[in-house]
Ligand SMILES: [Zn+2]
């Protein structure tokens with residue numbers, strides 16, 4: 100069944116997309132609130148690329164590594180008509196967001212709300228690398 104869970108998002112936006120589970124779903128209200136803020140701020144459609152990931156799929160993709168998607172605390176997204184660097188600058192200014200991954204090649208940003216010190220990284224060719232000042236200049240993130 101399709102129903103809205105907040106002003107701009109429905110359950111299916113956050114459900115697991117592995118195709119094997121029954122569209123399992125778990126998502127933190129804090130994350131949903133962050134996405135609502137971004138929708139209002141940019142006034143453009145927020146496109147969710149990946150949100151919750153079920154147990155089985157999480158094992159396939161992440162092994163035993165901590166997967167904040169599986170915990171319902173992470174989302175990968177972009178905003179139609181908004182440059183990724185502008186989304187990045189906005190989320191970097193939001194202290195609730197403690198994990199930020201900038202993925203220019205896949206055109207999305209990962210955000211999560213881990214309970215530890217903030218981590219910000221860059222994803223290039225599927226590799227997670229530190230977002231150094233040189234990389235910030237390269238991608239115009241300052
Ligand atoms: Zn699944």
Ligand SMILES: [Zn+2]
Nearest residue numbers: 173174175209
């Ligand atoms: Zn992610």
